[in-house]
Amino acid sequence: MGPPEDEASFGRGTIAPMPLRVAFIAAECEPWAKTGGLGDVVDALARALASTPAEALETPVDVFLPRYRGLEVPSDRLLGSQTIRVPDPHRDGTATTPVEIIDVRADGYRLRLVDHPASFDRAGYYGDEAGDFPDNAARFGLFCRAAVGVLRAERRMPDVLHLHDWHAAPAIRYAPAAGHAQAVGHAPAGTLPPAILLTVHNLAYHGWTPPDRVHELGEEWTSITAPSEGVDLLRAAIQGADLINTVSPGFASEALTAAFGMGLDGDLRGRGDRFFGILNGLDTDLWNPATDSVLAAPYGRRDRKGMAACRADLLTRLGMDPADDGPVLGMIGRLDPQKGFDLLAEAAPRLLADGVRLVVQGSGPPDLVGSLRRLAATHADRVALIERFDRDMARRIYAGADGFLMPSRFEPCGTGQMVSLRYGTPPIVHATGGLADTVIDEPTNPGSGTGFVFRDATADDLVRACRAFVARHGAGGQPWEALLDRGMAVDFDWRTASAPAYVAAYRRAIELKAAPAPVIEPRLG
Numbered sequence: 001m002g003p004p005e006d007e008a009s010f011g012r013g014t015i016a017p018m019p020l021r022v023a024f025i026a027a028e029c030e031p032w033a034k035t036g037g038l039g040d041v042v043d044a045l046a047r048a049l050a051s052t053p054a055e056a057l058e059t060p061v062d063v064f065l066p067r068y069r070g071l072e073v074p075s076d077r078l079l080g081s082q083t084i085r086v087p088d089p090h091r092d093g094t095a096t097t098p099v100e101i102i103d104v105r106a107d108g109y110r111l112r113l114v115d116h117p118a119s120f121d122r123a124g125y126y127g128d129e130a131g132d133f134p135d136n137a138a139r140f141g142l143f144c145r146a147a148v149g150v151l152r153a154e155r156r157m158p159d160v161l162h163l164h165d166w167h168a169a170p171a172i173r174y175a176p177a178a179g180h181a182q183a184v185g186h187a188p189a190g191t192l193p194p195a196i197l198l199t200v201h202n203l204a205y206h207g208w209t210p211p212d213r214v215h216e217l218g219e220e221w222t223s224i225t226a227p228s229e230g231v232d233l234l235r236a237a238i239q240g241a242d243l244i245n246t247v248s249p250g251f252a253s254e255a256l257t258a259a260f261g262m263g264l265d266g267d268l269r270g271r272g273d274r275f276f277g278i279l280n281g282l283d284t285d286l287w288n289p290a291t292d293s294v295l296a297a298p299y300g301r302r303d304r305k306g307m308a309a310c311r312a313d314l315l316t317r318l319g320m321d322p323a324d325d326g327p328v329l330g331m332i333g334r335l336d337p338q339k340g341f342d343l344l345a346e347a348a349p350r351l352l353a354d355g356v357r358l359v360v361q362g363s364g365p366p367d368l369v370g371s372l373r374r375l376a377a378t379h380a381d382r383v384a385l386i387e388r389f390d391r392d393m394a395r396r397i398y399a400g401a402d403g404f405l406m407p408s409r410f411e412p413c414g415t416g417q418m419v420s421l422r423y424g425t426p427p428i429v430h431a432t433g434g435l436a437d438t439v440i441d442e443p444t445n446p447g448s449g450t451g452f453v454f455r456d457a458t459a460d461d462l463v464r465a466c467r468a469f470v471a472r473h474g475a476g477g478q479p480w481e482a483l484l485d486r487g488m489a490v491d492f493d494w495r496t497a498s499a500p501a502y503v504a505a506y507r508r509a510i511e512l513k514a515a516p517a518p519v520i521e522p523r524l525g
């Protein structure tokens with residue numbers, strides 16, 4: 001028998017709270033499927049939650065992920081599989097389609113792959129050269145339905161469903177009917193559906209579903225949508241979740257403004273203090289220059305000697321002169337307008353004239369890097385462009401470059417700046433979102449900065465910050481070493497602050513769910 005539990009004490013801390021059961025729904029999770037920071041964060045948070053005190057969470061947590069093409073499960077990690085049937089989004093009426101749920105022992109959590117080849121055995125996760133897949137609502141709707149469906153079938157509904165980005169948003173309308181965790185005795189039988197925490201990693205992608213596709217989301221959505229209207233899935237989840245966070249306090253404030261809100265600032269403002277920021281952490285086991293086996297030499301904060309070998313190794317591999325000790329700036333990212341590759345391209349001729357060399361890795365559709373490609377072709381010894389997602393090369397860049405560029409136009413959090421700090425490579429970042437929250441500008445805080453921060457998303461301002469960097473790099477000596485040391489000392493470990501903040505958010509989401517619904521005056525007009 002567990003401790004006595006009744007409605008009055010539930011979740012209010014009058015007795016020791018029961019461990020929570022949490023399930024994630026997400027479209028990416030490293031190392032199984034990743035195009036960007038979303039994949040890193042889903043994996044790292046799920047793993048960090050495994051090391052929270054046992055009384056806080058029931059672990060391991062579940063992470064639902066689509067089984068994309070090529071995602072193979074090593075047999076020694078296979079925990080089991082089962083087939084459930086869900087409504088077939090491509091057919092009308094009561095037709096159902098089988099979905100296999102494959103359970104995998106991941107590192108610190110249970111990965112639950114949703115296997116439906118017609119939806120996910122494709123050349124891309126979200127689209128191909130022709131653009132987004134037109135049936136994305138059907139695909140991610142089915143994914144969410146299967147996740148909620150299997151939890152319901154197992155009678156193990158979590159206390160909190162943690163939805164990540166628009167791909168998980170369809171669940172907002174499948175979950176309420178699901179019934180609560182009677183089996184684990186957290187609440188009076190059947191009284192509470194799972195509380196929902198929505199984490200917005202990227203406010204730019206909404207999962208817009210046009211009117212002629214809404215039926216693919218099923219009756220739960222068509223019944224609330226007029227036939228002429230489409231559905232903005234992210235907006236619907238923002239409106240319906242018990243609690244919403246984004247991945248830094250800075251971006252949480254920015255998102256409330258028209259300039260950064262991507263059309264959803266009004267909806268976010270409407271949720272009041274139910275919308276807030278939790279700064280992402282960094283997986284300090286995965287990102288550790290002292291144990292990084294890809295690097296030419298290990299190093300750490302107390303002994304940075306290995307950095308020189310890492311720099312020489314990077315430059316040699318790219319056909320650049322390792323003996324030239326002029327500044328080398330690295331940049332890594334998805335080829336997305338968000339990331340500011342165009343600012344770098346515009347700034348590049350001035351930077352090259354200043355003696356800077358550039359090492360740029362960009363993955364995704366290449367139309368954004370035309371001018372960088374031309375520069376790389378004409379200045380092969382000074383500009384390297386790596387047009388692919390290359391995990392090992394990324395590590396070599398973090399370690400071997402002298403500085404790391406993140407000129408993002410907006411950045412809900414960003415991972416690269418945290419990695420580069422830990423790898424002793426000072427970041428040069430635009431003052432936005434999580435970048436502004438994690439990097440302290442050395443020129444305006446001499447002796448206490450960790451990098452270089454520029455105010456405006458313009459090539460001119462970027463050049464200004466790079467010149468400040470170049471001056472300090474060139475001067476070298478103790479001030480430079482102290483700058484690296486401060487950056488390497490910053491503690492971004494998930495376990496320190498971010499994971500505990502999520503546990504607190506889970507508890508708050510449950511309390512909000514359990515509280516009587518506020519009376520909402522109908523809005524006219």
Ligand code: GLC
Nearest residue numbers: 037038201247411412413414
């Ligand atoms: C998205 C955001 C990025 C954030 C990541 C993980 O990729 O653009 O800023 O770090 O999600 O939360």
